[in-house]
Amino acid sequence: MTHILLRHRDIPDLDKLAVYEKQGGFKALKKVVTGMRPEAVTQLVMDSGLRGRGGAGFPTGRKWMFVDKNNWPHYVVVNADESEPGTFKDREILESNPLQFLEGVAIAAFAVEAHTAYIYLRGEFWPIAAELDKRIAAMEKAGYLGKRVFGTDYTLKVHTHLGAGAYICGEETALLESLEGKRGQPRIRPPFPPVSGLYGKPTVVNNVETLTNLPPIINNGADWYKSLGTADTVGVKIFCLSGRVRKPGNYELPFGITFRELIYEHGGGIIDGVPIKAIMAAGASSALILADDQTLDTPLDYGSVHRLGAELGSASVIVLDETVRLDWLIDKTMTFFKHESCGKCTPCRDGSFWMKHLTERIRDGNGSAEDVKLLDSVARQMQGKCLCALGEFSTQAVVSSIEKFPGDFGIKRKVSAS
């Protein structure tokens, strides 16, 4: 299969302007800027059924339609914070197929009539930002960005901005705060960014992968895109496969392939052939899925994974085999969430701190059955109370592990050394 997003895997040097141009690059942008009205572009994206790839899966065209036409200017902000443990797809796009991504940024900006776009990258991506800056400059020189895009009246400035190492800055409102130079903490919603975003102005926040889908959609049409994937979730997705598989990595596949296909056909199966125990489909934020035959044959789309009691999120599939103890695992996730809790709201700030104490005690074999119960209770007590999804995410692995793998939480007591 040829790639739609990871095209650089098929075409060498696709990150070079000349090569990208020769391969049909900027055709979509030209078509949009010189021949389409912004609303028509939005409608086309709406019709294509494209949903956000940042995790929440919100229909992209619909988000654009919410942009308030009575408040100007508008902004496009690209979420390139990619910090979910087990997620590494945006990085490959940014490093190896940056021009398709930038073309997508420009299409989105034109559609929502923005003249400024910001790309917010996690701080560790500084070399990528430097490369992007060069490419933006080159595109400006070639007339694809900057003043008078393709000789029209349309102007678009694209800027890169580096974060400072906080997972929460991937949450779109915390990202906007951070971009404004404030502490990266989520805002109260509503209002949502399309109504009041960056500097209080209507703003579209989209994920890198989401935007990279735009040039092929414009070029090939909504129906073409809809023909890929499943009825529930159309299109293609980059699955980030990691954990105990032989060949971890990014796999661009249509929605609807099964876990089994992903893990065994593409991922080469499990190391040493150990049976699979559980799957986390959305990185550290996932509820654990018990890996039985039914699960393995479940198609990977938003609806099907949801019916398993989990979410597909950004499709960061972490595979856990029988060698992985879940008391160890949830201590790992809690280390992460306690460290990344922004501290703005009580349940997450104090709950993650409390949970981490408990998971550590349990992992070290110092916990009692009461501690496991308490951990479960603390996690559930957080649910539905947090200001943003991070706090809610932090409870997922904990609650589902205890529920589905009680054996991993049997009480062991350390033998005293007397």
Next chain:
Amino acid sequence: MTDRVTLTIDGKQVTVPAGMLVVDAAKKVAVHIPIFCYHPKLGSAAMCRQCLVEVGRPIIDHATGHPELEDGFPRIQFSAKLETACTTLVSEGMVVLTQSERARKGQKEVLEFLLTSHPLDCPICDKGGECPLQNLTMAHGPGKSRFLFDEKHHAEKQVPLGELIFLDRERCIQCGRCVRFQENVAGEPVIGFYQRGRSMDIVSFSEPGFDSVFSGNTTDICPVGALTTADFRFGARPWELMAAASICSQCAVGCNTTLNTRREARSDGQIVVKRVMPRQNEQVNELWICDKGRFAGYHYTERDDRLLKPQVRRDDKFRSVSWDAAFLQAAEKLQDAEKPVFLVSGRLSNEDLFNLLQLADGLGAETLLYTNMGGGDLTGMVGLTSGSNLADLGLGDVILVVASDLQEEAPLWWLRIKQAAERGAMLIVVNPRETKLEKHADYVVRYAYGDEIKTIQDMNKATHKIHKVFAKAANAVIFYGSEGLGLEGSSGLAGACTSLLVDTGHYARPNNGLVGVWQRANDQGAWELGFRPVKDLQVIFDKSEVVYIVGADPVGDGAVRLKKRKPFMIVQELLSTDTVGHADLVLPARAFTEREGTYTSGERRVQRFYQAVPPRGESRPDYEIVAEIAARLDTALEREPGLVMDQLAEHIPAFGGISYLKVSEVVEQWPVINRSELFYGGAVYENTQGLGMQLRPAPVTSFPVSKGKGGLRPKEGLLLAVPVNKLYDQGLTVLSAPLLRERIGELKVCMNPDEADRLGFENGARLRIGLNGNNAKALLVVDPTVPSGILLVPRSMGLPIFEAGMPVLSKVRKKVTG
């Protein structure tokens, strides 16, 4: 669509404006939803999650657009999750349950989370007894902890954010109220959060720490004992305190305060003031006071050098005498003198001043107001009138501030004007140098020292932009000060401002008029009663036989120099001032904390203060001392302040209709503050003792034509010393607060870098300044916002710069430092 919606909260129906938050709507029907981060003056933050409630909304039938009915009642759908009452807007037909099992469970669970990290050291916490967290824990908290004590988060417990405010990092519940207060209300974001997650801490990034004149307010709204004042911490327990309503005597704003007192062994069994708290008055200070009012508020009344007994000078020594003897001598001296002079200040209450006026009348004495700022005759005519409230000013209105560094001189006015500007009022700041208010201004007009009157006169030309702005504005208020100006200059400036207001029709109606940025709490009252300043006090002292000085220190201020022949001086005072040192008869007065009275604020609001502590020594209230002297001259004056006020109201037209009963009236204020609950508004006191009453406009037939020159101008190659007012100065009322010493610092004079270069001085140089025959050492601060040719000299900082208003040119010599 209506702009009001009706909803039901815990079974109580309430109709409120659309756009209101559920938490506020609940307050309207006395349903107190527990909150920590929300505050009615700070808005929503959604941080603490304590305010979780069940919210149901009617299900709307899409076909009809009307609510679906079930047994004749709308069908209500409750949301799956609990909602935060502090972010949820009311909607028609909404049903809110704050006490349902689910809601209570949610609230309890959040409280448990908070308590896992809280030290619960209530027994040694200053907030204990008036702490929202403590109260809510007692009401809803779990009896037993599920959290292992050993795993508690520990943090530093006594962190000075500056020398005024201390932070206990363990007690902080990260509600962000303090941070939001500084950022949104005070406009001085000098504190903030540092780190994240459980490690999140409050820090101050300013130098000096927590550099804001409003910092104390954060300790009132902090819902736990995390923020405490250096003034009160470890000082007393809230439940030991008694409360007396008072009015701040530190500036002309007249903030409503509550003085908390207790009887304590530490003070020899005396009842003493332990702290100053704001008392709600939405027309004056809302829920706030400034740090001067809080930390300097009353300390001067407790000085060791308080005058405790009447004294006479005999053989150049003071001897204590009985009151009777003192009254008699005063009466005799006053009667015998040809034309005695009464020199009084705006420190005195309306009642004191009225009795003085009556006595002076009977004696044919001259009455003089001790001040270096003029224009009070005009503020009496075109000042603010009943029904005025700075909170009403907004879009379509204009506020002009001239010749005043308002944050230094009247902090709460600064705050309220900033808020008016934020609501859309046009703010015009006219000043010879940059001040903090300018950040919030729409227009900044810079003039050269000396051009103040001309600048305003120019603005009043029909073609001038600002004249047009005034002409169009719905309401207009001008605040004028005395920066760089003496008596004559400020009088002239007031005149120019009056012309602008009168010509554009902005007087004699609510929310329009002229406000003087006076230095004393009751300067306005003194003007209203007819006291007037003179240009040259020295002449008065040189020629008069008897001078009766009440509440003023002309000798200490350098306003007069006593010569060999000096008048017989009767000095009625609180403290041993320099003037007292030269007195012939000393009459010890009571402090405002020890008696009753009223002040007339700069906004012409008469407000009442009450006795909080017993008097010191044999001191007596000023009005009573005056009445006693009068009695010995066969003049009967009232000795009961309420009755004095009745007389006053009868005699002085502007005070018509004012009585103690009237000024003690209260109406319900929004937000509703209630100390029985504490979490909504903070520890601030509710106002049950009166909102005060504004004076009527004086009937005006004609206005004096504005004349007079502005201040002096700098001359080529010479420096002009310009007096400026500082919030924290070495005046006795401030200096007596030990806590503020560091903020007061030493005498600092400021000059432009070019000027300093020319004179060969560096920033931080020590200088000796000679000014009008006086000398002082000072630290030089080189400051680019000071115009060239100008040396800023703060008033009341050790170098007398009173001088009947005119700043004096002087040479600056560098002092050789060892």
